[in-house]
Structure formats: structure tokens, C-alpha cells
Amino acid sequence: MNRPPQKVNPSETGQPSALAVVGFLLAGFFPLSLQAALPTPVPPSTAPGAGDWIGLISGYIKDGGLVLGLAISVLGFLWIAYLAFAKFNEARQGKAEWAEVGVLGIVGAIVLIFASYLLTEAAGVI
16 A cells, blocks of 8 residues: 655744745845834824823824714715716706706705814814
8 A cells, every 4th residue: 555645834844934044044134224114103183292192092093083084074975976977867868857956966065065064073072
């Protein structure tokens, strides 16, 4: 009974792969001045004092909330624009009246102005 030899996975033997060894050796040849340093993180808009971790985290949460509100507002803008294009297309095909397009434009503008107002007020509250 001759069984073919089984292939051994290099990771099972505990030995590093040749690619890892070559990468480690090449990294050692480059001087430290060529290796880039990570950029410093941008502080939140509230700019807490040094060592104030709670203020730092709450500042990042505030900025994240503002970005989330802005993203929701942008989705509202896109949704109303899509509805306006769809209603315009229906009016061109005769499936809807042009007055519906005008009403959608007026109501859409009011909704967008109201969303912008709420976003501005939320930025002051947060």
C-alpha cells in the first residue's frame, strides 16, 4: 500500500514563509528617515484641553452627529431630486399633469429649506 506523500502547509510547521523573511530583511535595510510617520489626528471642533479625554470623546461624538445629520440631509436632497425627475418624466409622457410637477417643486423646496433649518439648529444644540 503505497500512499502518496501528503503536502505540508508551511504555517503548520511553525516556520515563517520566505516572503515574510524577505519582507522583514528589506524593511531593515531602509533608514528610518525614509519611513513615514503617521499624521497627527485632527482635534474635534470643540477643542478640549490637554488630557481631557471625556471632552475629546464628546467632541468627536458631536462632530460625528453633525456629519450624520449632514448625510441624512444630503439623502433628503437626492430623494426629492429623484422624485422631481420621475414626476417630470411622467408629465412628459402624459401620465401626470404639469401642475403636479409644480406642486412637487414647491413642496420639495419647502422640505429642503426646513431640513436645512433643522440641521443648522441641531448644530447649535449639539
